[in-house]
Amino acid sequence: MLSKRIIPCxxxxxxxxxxxxxxxxxxxxxDPVEAAREYYQQGADEIVFYDITASSDERDIMIxxxxxxxxxxxxxxxxxxxxxxxxxxxxxxxxxxEKISINSEAVKNPPLISEGAKAFGSQCIVLGMDxxxxxxxxxxxxxxEMVIYGxxxxxxxxxxxxxKEAENLGAGEICLNxxxxxxxxxxxxxxxxxxxxxxxNIPVIASGGAGKPEHLKDVLTSGKADAALIASMVHYxxxxxxxxxxYLQGSGVKTRMIW
Amino acid sequence: MIGIIDYQAGxxxxxxxxxxxxxxxxxxxxxxxxxxxxxxxIFPGVGAAGEAMANLRQTHLDRWIHEWLxxxxxMLGICLGTQVIFDYSEENDTQCLGIIPGTVxxxxxxxxxxxxPLKIPHMGWNHVAFQNDHPVFRGISDEAQFYFxxxxxxxxxxxxxxxxxxxxxxxxxxxLARGNLVAVQFHPEKSGRPGxxxxxxxxxxxxxxxK
Numbered sequence: 001m002l003s004k005r006i007i008p009c010x011x012x013x014x015x016x017x018x019x020x021x022x023x024x025x026x027x028x029x030x031d032p033v034e035a036a037r038e039y040y041q042q043g044a045d046e047i048v049f050y051d052i053t054a055s056s057d058e059r060d061i062m063i064x065x066x067x068x069x070x071x072x073x074x075x076x077x078x079x080x081x082x083x084x085x086x087x088x089x090x091x092x093x094x095x096x097x098e099k100i101s102i103n104s105e106a107v108k109n110p111p112l113i114s115e116g117a118k119a120f121g122s123q124c125i126v127l128g129m130d131x132x133x134x135x136x137x138x139x140x141x142x143x144x145e146m147v148i149y150g151x152x153x154x155x156x157x158x159x160x161x162x163x164k165e166a167e168n169l170g171a172g173e174i175c176l177n178x179x180x181x182x183x184x185x186x187x188x189x190x191x192x193x194x195x196x197x198x199x200x201n202i203p204v205i206a207s208g209g210a211g212k213p214e215h216l217k218d219v220l221t222s223g224k225a226d227a228a229l230i231a232s233m234v235h236y237x238x239x240x241x242x243x244x245x246x247y248l249q250g251s252g253v254k255t256r257m258i259w
Numbered sequence: 260m261i262g263i264i265d266y267q268a269g270x271x272x273x274x275x276x277x278x279x280x281x282x283x284x285x286x287x288x289x290x291x292x293x294x295x296x297x298x299x300x301i302f303p304g305v306g307a308a309g310e311a312m313a314n315l316r317q318t319h320l321d322r323w324i325h326e327w328l329x330x331x332x333x334m335l336g337i338c339l340g341t342q343v344i345f346d347y348s349e350e351n352d353t354q355c356l357g358i359i360p361g362t363v364x365x366x367x368x369x370x371x372x373x374x375x376p377l378k379i380p381h382m383g384w385n386h387v388a389f390q391n392d393h394p395v396f397r398g399i400s401d402e403a404q405f406y407f408x409x410x411x412x413x414x415x416x417x418x419x420x421x422x423x424x425x426x427x428x429x430x431x432x433x434x435l436a437r438g439n440l441v442a443v444q445f446h447p448e449k450s451g452r453p454g455x456x457x458x459x460x461x462x463x464x465x466x467x468x469x470k
Contacts, residue, residue, distance in 0.1 A: 001372060001426055003384040040451070045384055054408060067466040069335045069395060070276055076406060098449065123380060125407045157315050173382065201378050226378065246304060256384045 003256045004220045004248065005045040005227035006241055007205060008234055010035055013052045015061035018108055025037055033068045035082075039234070040073040042241035042259045048101070048175070048229060051081035059088075063095045078146025080175075085114050093120060101232065102174060103128030104148035109168055117170025127171040131159045131192060132179045143194055151179040159192070160199050167200045174200065175229065177207040185211025185232060193223035194225070203230055213239065213247035220253050223243075262297030264324070266314040267306030268339055274343060277448040283462050293338055295468045299462065300349040303425060303448075304339035308411070309351025310389060311431055316448065321356055328358065328440055331347040333466035335458075336442030337394070341435075342413055344442060350411050359437065361415035370428035377428045379412045387433050387445065394467075395441045395460045396422065396434065403453035405445035407433070439466035 002162035012017045012032045033242055036047050041144040049069070059082060079092045080101030089100045100120075106113050106127055116125045130151055136143035144159035146184045164173055176196050178189035188209045210216060216228045233239050245255045263274055267289045278285040278301075285301075288294055302324065304311060315321040324344075328334060336344055343355045348363035355363070372379040384404040389456045391398050412431040415421060423434030423443070441461065447454035 001385070003382065004382050070273065073281065074277055074280070074449060074455055075451055094272065096276065098273075123305070123382065172380070201376070203378055203382055204378075226383065258400055258404070258453070259400045 001130055001254055002226075003254045004225075005205070005247075006043075006244060006255065007042050007046045007048055007227055008039045008241065009048040009050060009207070009229050010229045011050050011183055011231075012062060012065060015052060015065055019138065027091070030177070030203070032065050033050075033072055036077070037067045039073050039241060040075060040259075042234075043245055043256065044075065044241050045256055046075055047077040048226070049077065049079045049081075049097075049167050050101075051079065053082065057101070066095035066097050078090055080126070080128055084109075085112075086119050089116050089120065089124070099124050099128040099173070101127050101128045104153075106166065107148050108144055109158060110165070112165055113169040113171050117172070122170045122172035122202075125171050126173045126175050127135065127166040128175045128177065129159060129163065129196075130177050130179055131189075133189075133192075145177060151182075152257060160195055163196045163200050167202050168181070171202060173203045173205065175205040175207055176225075177229075178209060181209030182207075183232070184209050187211065187215040188219035188223060188225075190218055190223040193219050193225050197224040197226070203227065211238075214243045216244060217251050217253055219247055220248070260297050262294040262300045263287040263398055264294065264300060264302045264320060264340070265289040266304065266320060266425060268306040268311050268314070268319065271303055273446075273461075274301055274303045274448045274458075275338065276457055278462070281459050281462065289320065290316050291320065294323070294327075299333040299335070299464070299466075300324075301335045301337065301461075302340035302344075303337040304343075305408075306339055307351055308339065308348040308353040308355065311339055312353050312355060315356075317342070322368075324356060326360065328438075331417065331439050331466055333439050333461065333464050334441070336440070336459045337448070338409060338444060338446060341442035342411060344440070345413055345415070346408045348411060358440070359415055359420065359435065360417065361413065363411045364412050365370050366427070367429075372428050377451055380408055381412075381427045382408045383431075384450075385425050385427065385445075387425050389434065390445060391422060393422055393436050393441070394464050395436070396455055397459060397460055399453050405433075405443075405450040405454060407445045409444060413442075 078099035425433035
């Protein structure tokens with residue numbers, strides 16, 4: 001039986017973490033490689049890096065981060081943010097990432113999903129979905145709409161439809177982020193996660209809203225998610241990953257307990 | 260020196276990085292002359308069986324792998340590298356190397372666990388129930404898990420070659436051993452410390468089955 005994966009997400013700008021991370025070593029606004037090492041040692045099953053660097057000139061800094069991470073941790077990790085072409089994907093994969101996450105660019109240019117899957121295999125291509133709750137309508141029958149550019153632009157695309165479409169185009173996994181829950185620490189959007197996860201046959205990583213271990217349990221059981229993304233709750237040292245895993249294991253959710 | 264077979268299948272750099280982390284010298288190459296200098300060979304890979312076999316034939320590495328094994332030297336297959344040592348793969352209807360009798364099959368679409376449909380690929384961390392005390396898998400806890408990502412699984416004709424079983428809606432062979440050959444379906448280079456332990460054991464293994 002597969003374990004449910006616990007995945008910390010690190011935002012990186014110009015090669016540095018953008019949120020303070022309060023480890024023992026005091027890596028406030030620090031080095032993403034050190035943070036990755038810490039989470040690897042705590043038992044993270046995978047790590048997600050999100051590059052929020054504004055200018056494309058500075059992407060080389062991220063490539064260097066990816067290389068150093070790949071020499072330091074021996075679990076899968078993915079990189080998202082600013083990836084627009086198959087060539088962008090190739091650079092990140094050659095630097096050592098297992099997976100590439102594409103989000104706004106995939107909505108604007110859906111063939112990017114199939115081109116990436118053809119070049120590197122579906123297992124490399126993670127579709128990032130930012131979703132916002134809206135009034136159900138003929139255009140958005142589910143009441144969940146795809147938004148892009150960090151939640152600023154509504155696309156008129158129905159989220160469950162897009163998830164299925166991306167699967168058909170060759171996405172290997174979905175990272176589903178609820179804009180409404182994001183940053184609240186009040187829990188994941190269970191209904192949305194269940195809707196998407198039962199609608200596709202590829203793994204779904206739930207994202208947005210994690211504040212307590214109970215939230216992970218809920219989204220991994222009731223929400224039918226295959227994995228849970230976490231940020232603040234571990235960045236601010238409220239919990240370690242092994243504490244979260246101990247809780248989950250004790251609640252009957254299978255996790256990886258030895259690393 | 261550990262030779263890593265380059266046949267244009269992905270994931271070569273992660274095996275190389277893991278070996279360097281362990282302090283092993285290694286070379287990635289598609290040149291039999293270079294690979295012949297190695298003490299041990301790793302046959303890794305992510306990708307599709309059809310293209311992998313086409314690349315192996317083009318570089319004549321298909322015959323070279325047979326010769327290497329005939330000499331009794333150690334080889335470790337990983338993921339796709341494990342699958343193409345079989346007779347045949349259902350992926351792209353591919354005739355493979357025929358080193359291990361058996362076929363590589365696709366997980367059935369109606370795979371279930373507790374009445375819930377299972378997703379394909381089998382992606383993530385899972386247990387391996389090791390069947391005996393093979394030197395390459397020595398020191399691995401029964402509680403350890405390994406990172407998998409695959410839609411096809413190896414099915415050897417002879418169950419006695421199976422050294423590790425994994426449960427994903429059905430039991431499948433996730434590790435096998437025969438003489439100087441060891442092959443795993445999971446990715447030891449991406450499986451944290453237990454995975455690194457297996458790679459480290461392999462780098463010290465002389466190629467003898469310790470049964």
